[in-house]
Amino acid sequence: QVQLVESGGGSVQAGGSLRLSCAASGLAFSNKAMGWFRQAPGKEREFVAAITRSGGLTYYAASVKGRFTISRDNAENTVYLQMNSLRPEDTAVYYCATRRGVYHSIQGNDYDYWGQGTQVTVSS
Numbered sequence: 001q002v003q004l005v006e007s008g009g010g011s012v013q014a015g016g017s018l019r020l021s022c023a024a025s026g027l028a029f030s031n032k033a034m035g036w037f038r039q040a041p042g043k044e045r046e047f048v049a050a051i052t053r054s055g056g057l058t059y060y061a062a063s064v065k066g067r068f069t070i071s072r073d074n075a076e077n078t079v080y081l082q083m084n085s086l087r088p089e090d091t092a093v094y095y096c097a098t099r100r101g102v103y104h105s106i107q108g109n110d111y112d113y114w115g116q117g118t119q120v121t122v123s124s
Contacts, residue, residue, distance in 0.1 A: 002026040002113040004096050009118030012086055016122070020081040022096030022115055030054075030074040033104035035111060036081045038092035038120075048094070049081060050104040059106060064090075086122045093117040 008020040022034070035050040049070035050059045058070050069082040079096055097111035105111065 002098070004098065004113060004115035006094065006096055006115040006118040009094060009120045011121040011123065014087055014122055014124050016086050017082070017084045018086065018120060020083065020094055020096075020118060020120075022079045022081075024077045024079070024096075024098065027098065027113075029077040031102055032098045033102065034070075034072060034079040035097045035104065035106075036070060036079075036094060037097060037108055037111075038090075038094045039117075040089075040092040043092075045095075045108050047106045047108065050106060051079065052104050053102060057104070059104060061106075083120070086120075088122050088124045091120060091122050093119050 003025045005023045031053055033052050036048040037045050038048050039045040047061050051070045051072055055072045067085045072079040095117045096115045098113050099111045
């Protein structure tokens with residue numbers, strides 16, 4: 001079955017950096033778009049970033065554009081989220097996700113498989 005396992009979360013001060021990883025198994029990884037989402041306490045899940053199958057195209061939420069970078073290593077079945085210049089409002093549980101379709105989406109409801117999430121806490 002499809003498994004997505006996130007890692008790399010933690011606690012940092014504002015202005016710091018973290019790199020999240022998501023290791024995928026049970027799927028043809030190089031044939032799947034991947035996405036990152038986040039959910040803060042009391043808030044709805046929101047789109048963060050997505051990447052196409054080859055990694056040639058990337059998409060970002062306006063709130064993270066210029067600070068976060070999504071990338072992937074198809075040889076390692078892993079997708080990454082490099083987060084720089086972190087802000088307290090970036091505090092959330094971060095999830096990676098993929099979908100049965102091959103194309104990317106910024107809509108969480110379009111994704112079929114989710115990881116367990118990794119906590120990111122940014123203090124001021």
